[in-house]
Amino acid sequence: MTFSESLQQNRSWLLLSLLLIGVLYRGVVPDMVHQWYEDPNYSHGFVVPILAGYFLYERRSELAEAQVAPWWPGFLLASCGVLQLVLGWLAAEFFTMRSSLVVILAGLTLFFFGKRLFRLMSLPLAYLIFMVPLPYIVYDMVAFPLKLFVTKVSIGFLKLCGVVVLREGNVIQLPSTTLEVADACSGIRSLISLIALAVAYSFFIRLTTARRVLLVLAAIPIAVAANALRVIGTGFLAQYWGARAAEGFFHEFAGLAVFAVAIVLMVSLGTLLSRGTGRSA
Known part of the structure; x- marks a missing residue:
């Protein structure tokens, strides 16, 4: 039947x-x-x-x-x-x-x-x-370490660029203002969405199983790196153009921009991995 x-x-x-x-x-x-x-x-x-x-x-x-x-x-x-x-x-x-x-x-x-x-x-x-949706206890277990990691990476990059900055936990202190790396800036939001999209995308382009797993796992560092870039950009704006320049429209726009960057990186990696597989997209 x-x-x-x-x-x-x-x-x-x-x-x-x-x-x-x-x-x-x-x-x-x-x-x-x-x-x-x-x-x-x-x-x-x-x-x-x-x-x-x-x-x-x-x-x-x-x-x-x-x-x-x-x-x-x-x-x-x-x-x-x-x-x-x-x-x-x-x-x-x-x-x-x-x-x-x-x-x-x-x-x-x-x-x-x-x-x-x-x-x-x-x-x-x-x-x-x-x-x-994930249980909030799991969400917090992932989001908190991510916030600290993104903060450390951002602080390190800002210092290399000559920006005077201090860190207290997930709080970034600049001479003109203080910035807090919240959950939205930790990468957890992008991470959840990007992994879901990476799984779908890996099947759309029909990768081998090993390359499919690699693409999905790559969504983790891509999401974290993109959000670190958002924090770094906010730090530069706050340092050289004032706190107002880093708030409001830019803060919302930056969230969309970094996710777009993450998607571009994921698609680029998927295109690279699909070469030589012998499978049509």
Whole structure:
């Protein structure tokens, strides 16, 4: 039985499953979407389901002709996802509740369509995890060391350029003003979004597995370096043109500019890595 035939045969059960998912997540998903809208760190969440849908669309021919062999242990995985949702709700732990949706979808895919089709859908399903905001305890564990690192790098560069500057933690003291390296300047925001984009981009240009991993890992130093550049630029402006020049429009524009620079660097690296792979983009 092909995937297309299975969809017709199990149409009622699939619709019932989707209805139950809608009921279970009627409050979880809207709350997550609201966080995408309110929290700039996770605004990329709006793009993730679209990219996951594109991955499915790209494999539509393979999916339509794939042979289906339902695998009953998939029901156990879906049940674990429901249990994860319940435990997350009892503990009021949002990441556990939200990520359980991916587990349930994976389990239902295995249960209705089997392991062969699951392999074809593994990328779109796994990519959905990028839409789930990190727990704040994990976010803070990453953001704080990044802030200190970006501050140290920026201070070192400013001193090399002859700027009189002191550092106290994540605070940069200039003769004319004091700057604080906040979470937005640490690189964590760019890092989360850039890793999600790097994963998608690595599959768009069809790299080998080793080069794909290298491109995704390279998103980390690229994001950190781009944000260090933002802090350095802010320090120069504050030193030579005053504190006002480093605030307001420039501060917002610099955030967009450094992310654009990070994307250009990532695309350039991807182009370099794609040479000699023998695969078309």
